[in-house]
Amino acid sequence: MKQLERVWLIALKDLKIFMNDRTAAFFFIIFPLMFIVLFNTVMKGIGGEDTRLELHLATQEAAGSLSYHILGAMETTDESLLKPGDPKIVWDKDYDAARQAVENKKLAGFIAFPADFTQALSSGNSTSLEVYADAGNINARAALNGLAGAISSQIGTNEVIIKASVALLIEGGVISPTDSAGINKAVQQMMTGYFSGATNTGASYITFKTDKVGEVVAMNPSNYVVPGYLVMFVFFASAIMAESIVRERKNHTLERLLASSVRREAILGGIFTGAAIRGLIQIVIFWGVGILVFHVDMGLSPAAVIILSILMVIMSAAFSLMLATLARTQRAAGSLAVITSLVLAPLGGCWWPLFLYPQWLQNIAKITPHAWATDGFNKIMVFGADFGAAVPSMIALLAFALLFGLIAVWRFRTSAT
Amino acid sequence: MIAKDLHKSFGDFKAVNGVSFSINKGEIFGLLGPNGAGKTTTIRMLSTVLAPDSGQIIIGGHSMKSEAEAIRSIIGVCPQDLALYEDLSAIDNMIFFGRMAGLNSQDARTQAMANLKLMGLEERAKGKVAKFSGGMKRRINLAIALMGNPQLLFLDEPTVGIDPQSRNNIYENILGLQKKGMTVLYTTHYMEEADRICQRVAIMDGGKIIAMDTPYQLKSQLGSPDKVTLEDVFLKLTGRSLRD
Numbered sequence: 001m002k003q004l005e006r007v008w009l010i011a012l013k014d015l016k017i018f019m020n021d022r023t024a025a026f027f028f029i030i031f032p033l034m035f036i037v038l039f040n041t042v043m044k045g046i047g048g049e050d051t052r053l054e055l056h057l058a059t060q061e062a063a064g065s066l067s068y069h070i071l072g073a074m075e076t077t078d079e080s081l082l083k084p085g086d087p088k089i090v091w092d093k094d095y096d097a098a099r100q101a102v103e104n105k106k107l108a109g110f111i112a113f114p115a116d117f118t119q120a121l122s123s124g125n126s127t128s129l130e131v132y133a134d135a136g137n138i139n140a141r142a143a144l145n146g147l148a149g150a151i152s153s154q155i156g157t158n159e160v161i162i163k164a165s166v167a168l169l170i171e172g173g174v175i176s177p178t179d180s181a182g183i184n185k186a187v188q189q190m191m192t193g194y195f196s197g198a199t200n201t202g203a204s205y206i207t208f209k210t211d212k213v214g215e216v217v218a219m220n221p222s223n224y225v226v227p228g229y230l231v232m233f234v235f236f237a238s239a240i241m242a243e244s245i246v247r248e249r250k251n252h253t254l255e256r257l258l259a260s261s262v263r264r265e266a267i268l269g270g271i272f273t274g275a276a277i278r279g280l281i282q283i284v285i286f287w288g289v290g291i292l293v294f295h296v297d298m299g300l301s302p303a304a305v306i307i308l309s310i311l312m313v314i315m316s317a318a319f320s321l322m323l324a325t326l327a328r329t330q331r332a333a334g335s336l337a338v339i340t341s342l343v344l345a346p347l348g349g350c351w352w353p354l355f356l357y358p359q360w361l362q363n364i365a366k367i368t369p370h371a372w373a374t375d376g377f378n379k380i381m382v383f384g385a386d387f388g389a390a391v392p393s394m395i396a397l398l399a400f401a402l403l404f405g406l407i408a409v410w411r412f413r414t415s416a417t
Numbered sequence: 418m419i420a421k422d423l424h425k426s427f428g429d430f431k432a433v434n435g436v437s438f439s440i441n442k443g444e445i446f447g448l449l450g451p452n453g454a455g456k457t458t459t460i461r462m463l464s465t466v467l468a469p470d471s472g473q474i475i476i477g478g479h480s481m482k483s484e485a486e487a488i489r490s491i492i493g494v495c496p497q498d499l500a501l502y503e504d505l506s507a508i509d510n511m512i513f514f515g516r517m518a519g520l521n522s523q524d525a526r527t528q529a530m531a532n533l534k535l536m537g538l539e540e541r542a543k544g545k546v547a548k549f550s551g552g553m554k555r556r557i558n559l560a561i562a563l564m565g566n567p568q569l570l571f572l573d574e575p576t577v578g579i580d581p582q583s584r585n586n587i588y589e590n591i592l593g594l595q596k597k598g599m600t601v602l603y604t605t606h607y608m609e610e611a612d613r614i615c616q617r618v619a620i621m622d623g624g625k626i627i628a629m630d631t632p633y634q635l636k637s638q639l640g641s642p643d644k645v646t647l648e649d650v651f652l653k654l655t656g657r658s659l660r661d
């Protein structure tokens with residue numbers, strides 16, 4: 001009990017020192033918020049809050065074909081039914097005009113159903129959707145690819161069911177196996193039925209897809225700008241505090257503590273707790289400003305966002321402690337803090353959303369705790385996933401925290417003799 | 418306090434090379450020697466901060482190896498280098514270290530005020546340490562060591578580089594503490610300082626104790642104790658002057 005009380009007293013002492021330090025407060029709060037404001041403004045250019053993401057579709061088939069029915073079902077007819085973040089589906093009736101629009105950079109891209117779509121599906125041949133997009137517009141391309149994938153998988157699922165149904169019809173003697181025209185008609189009817197069925201629910205067909213696609217960029221850039229900078233600055237502010245821990249060692253106050261009745265674990269625990277409380281203050285301010293000023297949307301699971309934030313704080317505090325035990329001088333601790341923060345932040349998706357990176361870079365990014373954290377935030381806040389989707393990120397952050405913490409304890413034991 | 422055959426090397430360098438001495442209860446014991454003699458290293462080992470390579474330490478009947486915790490609860494340390502939180506006030510520093518020594522909040526505050534008063538700093542209690550003069554910081558550094566009423570006090574060059582007024586204040590306080598029954602280990606490289614307040618002194622050089630006795634006895638070996646200084650004793654023993 002006494003040792004726990006001392007942990008708390010050491011943390012309080014650190015907080016008191018921190019509160020007196022104006023430069024520290026600047027780096028903790030003001031500086032990060034300046035970045036958020038700046039980048040939020042810049043990112044608005046990619047997708048402003050009021051302009052909804054529009055996904056264009058077209059078909060090369062004639063009226064009455066299967067793709068006509070699908071497009072009819074998917075097209076957004078009443079925009080007021082869309083939820084924030086839902087894309088608007090636009091049906092471009094003229095395929096050639098749409099192509100021209102992309103060439104002229106008037107349109108970022110569109111998905112087209114091929115001329116043989118109905119024929120291929122009813123005869124069981126494969127066919128492919130065409131994504132026609134401006135190569136430079138990564139966001140639009142990613143979104144269109146995602147949507148195309150979703151449409152194909154939906155069609156694929158339906159096809160399996162339809163084939164099974166047709167087989168049943170043949171077996172039951174309703175259609176003759178040699179009557180290919182009859183089979184075609186049945187398939188087409190059923191396929192159309194599946195897609196027309198979606199019309200009743202309006203936008204719900206697309207909403208369902210949006211979850212599955214997972215690549216539709218959110219409309220409010222704050223939804224990834226705020227978490228990105230939260231991750232970067234919580235880590236940075238914490239890491240930079242390693243310098244003050246080393247300073248404590250240099251100031252010989254650590255020596256005084258070592259000669260007093262405080263256990264070594266309690267000293268380490270106190271420093272850690274102080275760092276964690278500072279981080280918690282930081283995230284409360286971040287989310288407060290994010291929600292009140294930038295209208296960030298915590299998605300389906302605010303709980304996951306909060307847990308991720310807290311784990312981010314714990315991991316950062318552990319990192320700071322590790323850095324302090326590894327660095328010999330104040331200067332070394334400070335430089336290491338700045339370097340690791342500046343390298344890990346962009347690599348871990350704090351500056352640009354990770355899902356825009358090429359796959360190989362996304363894989364490398366997984367070695368950073370930042371990537372796990374931003375990935376978790378993005379899943380919830382950008383892609384509208386639920387709590388479960390963020391669990392791997394939570395586990396990874398916890399693992400990083402444990403690793404850093406163990407190294408710190410081990411170094412502290414061996415160096416403070 | 419008993420120290421037996423302490424050794425400590427940093428790499429190949431033997432900073433402390435077989436040091437043995439003991440201090441009686443209620444005594445002010447001086448550890449003298451030039452810079453680099455190994456005084457601070459010895460104190461760091463005695464105050465449980467640094468593990469000796471070999472040797473034995475017993476304080477208040479507790480062995481360092483098995484009862485370091487018990488030793489920590491009866492010692493107070495005033496390190497050679499200022500060990501203060503510059504960004505906190507004097508009183509906050511005192512209370513914090515008092516609580517670390519195991520005092521409750523009430524006792525820590527009472528003792529902090531009493532010790533600040535002792536050091537003549539009660540008016541500056543709420544002042545930030547960073548704004549204090551060197552002498553004032555030294556006095557706070559010493560005052561913190563008194564928190565928790567330790568039985569044995571380690572003072573490592575508590576008067577280095579300060580004004581005569583602060584220095585005299587510190588001398589008086591050390592003598593006052595002794596009257597209250599405190600045992601003191603005092604290191605310094607000012608020989609006249611040791612002569613003035615210590616009952617017994619050990620002279621250290623190159624990691625070894627080269628002489629140990631009362632200042633009077635040490636000086637008598639050279640001549641009339643009134644005319645000889647400990648400085649001369651050191652010169653005689655090592656062939657070197659202290660201040661070079």
Ligand SMILES: Nc1ncnc2c1ncn2[C@@H]1O[C@H](COP(=O)(O)OP(=O)(O)O)[C@@H](O)[C@H]1O
Pocket residue numbers: 427432450451452453454455456457458459
């Ligand atoms: N942590 C350390 N690492 C390496 N050398 C050290 C360390 N601490 C002390 N020394 C060396 O040990 C010698 C004795 O130092 P110290 O005990 O501080 O002497 P004193 O206090 O008598 O001036 C010095 O030469 C010093 O450079």
Ligand SMILES: [Mg+2]
Pocket residue numbers: 453456457458497573574
């Ligand atoms: Mg010294």
